[in-house]
Amino acid sequence: MAHYSFQFQTLAILVLRVGVRQEVVMKDGILLQLNNISVVYSDVIQVLKGVSLSVEEKHIVSLLGSNGAGKTTTLKAISGLLKTENGKVTDGDIVYRKKSIQNSPPETITRQGIIQVLEGRQPFKYLTIEENLRVGTATRWGKPYKKDMELIYDYFPPLKERRKTLAGYCSGGELQMLVMGRALMAHPQLLLLDEPSLGLAPLVVMEIFQIIERINKEQGTTIILVEQNARMALQIADYGYIMENGKIVMEGVSADLKENPDIKEFYLGMGTSGDAKSYRDVKSYKRRKRWL
Numbered sequence: 001m002a003h004y005s006f007q008f009q010t011l012a013i014l015v016l017r018v019g020v021r022q023e024v025v026m027k028d029g030i031l032l033q034l035n036n037i038s039v040v041y042s043d044v045i046q047v048l049k050g051v052s053l054s055v056e057e058k059h060i061v062s063l064l065g066s067n068g069a070g071k072t073t074t075l076k077a078i079s080g081l082l083k084t085e086n087g088k089v090t091d092g093d094i095v096y097r098k099k100s101i102q103n104s105p106p107e108t109i110t111r112q113g114i115i116q117v118l119e120g121r122q123p124f125k126y127l128t129i130e131e132n133l134r135v136g137t138a139t140r141w142g143k144p145y146k147k148d149m150e151l152i153y154d155y156f157p158p159l160k161e162r163r164k165t166l167a168g169y170c171s172g173g174e175l176q177m178l179v180m181g182r183a184l185m186a187h188p189q190l191l192l193l194d195e196p197s198l199g200l201a202p203l204v205v206m207e208i209f210q211i212i213e214r215i216n217k218e219q220g221t222t223i224i225l226v227e228q229n230a231r232m233a234l235q236i237a238d239y240g241y242i243m244e245n246g247k248i249v250m251e252g253v254s255a256d257l258k259e260n261p262d263i264k265e266f267y268l269g270m271g272t273s274g275d276a277k278s279y280r281d282v283k284s285y286k287r288r289k290r291w292l
């Protein structure tokens with residue numbers, strides 16, 4: 001009898017301990033927090049060096065930075081996709097809804113409502129637009145999806161017109177709509193968008209950003225928006241982080257970042273006098289100046 005009671009007590013302590021470890025104290029309203037995370041690829045290539053950021057529920061947070069800064073790596077650390085590239089979080093903590101999720105399998109993370117739209121917009125080329133959208137329901141297979149489809153067509157009317165077309169024949173703008181629509185079919189609570197504007201014509205970029213803003217407002221979806229188009233990103237984001245060489249080097253509410261002289265010069269292509277600088281000037285400035 002004493003033996004069983006001892007075992008029961010040990011089990012109770014274990015359950016309590018695990019419970020205590022999983023629940024992390026977070027400020028109210030914070031959905032996701034990265035605490036000082038480091039990421040290493042193939043056990044030797046360190047890319048993120050102590051990144052910390054937090055994302056408030058229902059906000060759009062933009063993550064800006066030049067090529068190779070570590071933006072995509074940050075998103076993959078959150079979604080668990082690092083694993084597919086032999087990368088891992090070696091230090092720090094990623095906390096989502098008060099629970100640690102770092103290095104969890106991507107399917108577990110997806111089921112908790114974190115959906116990443118990868119850069120480069122890869123559809124299933126030999127499926128139609130409508131079939132591609134249905135793939136987005138994979139996490140809740142067998143459940144009704146017709147209403148979701150109507151919602152997607154409401155946000156992205158061109159997809160409705162072309163719903164029977166093979167995705168391989170879509171334009172860049174239509175593809176961006178398709179991959180975002182596919183992600184919405186999974187009912188995301190936290191949507192990770194990686195460079196949605198890349199390579200698109202200015203009018204299409206404007207349309208895509210308006211839709212991102214609508215999704216955030218109407219669906220209450222929290223969004224992390226990785227962009228090189230700082231002007232557009234800061235227009236719709238509540239808060240922004242600037243990343244350089246695997247570290248966050250600046251952060252602030254979008255309105256402040258837009259007025260920051262370094263951001264103006266470095267990312268918005270404006271001199272301190274307000275003149276637009278030529279791309280060449282900005283590039284050479286970029287080479288000289290580091291944020292660190």
Ligand SMILES: Nc1ncnc2c1ncn2[C@@H]1O[C@H](COP(=O)(O)OP(=O)(O)OP(=O)(O)O)[C@@H](O)[C@H]1O
Pocket residue numbers: 041042045047065066067068069070071072073074085087119228
């Ligand atoms: N699978 C990988 N293995 C090794 N190194 C990688 C891997 N993926 C990315 N890197 C390196 O990590 C660094 C950051 O890459 P990442 O793709 O996160 O940057 P980024 O900010 O998204 O850049 P871009 O704006 O060009 O998309 C780069 O130096 C890149 O070469």
Ligand SMILES: [Mg+2]
Pocket residue numbers: 071072073119194
């Ligand atoms: Mg990237």
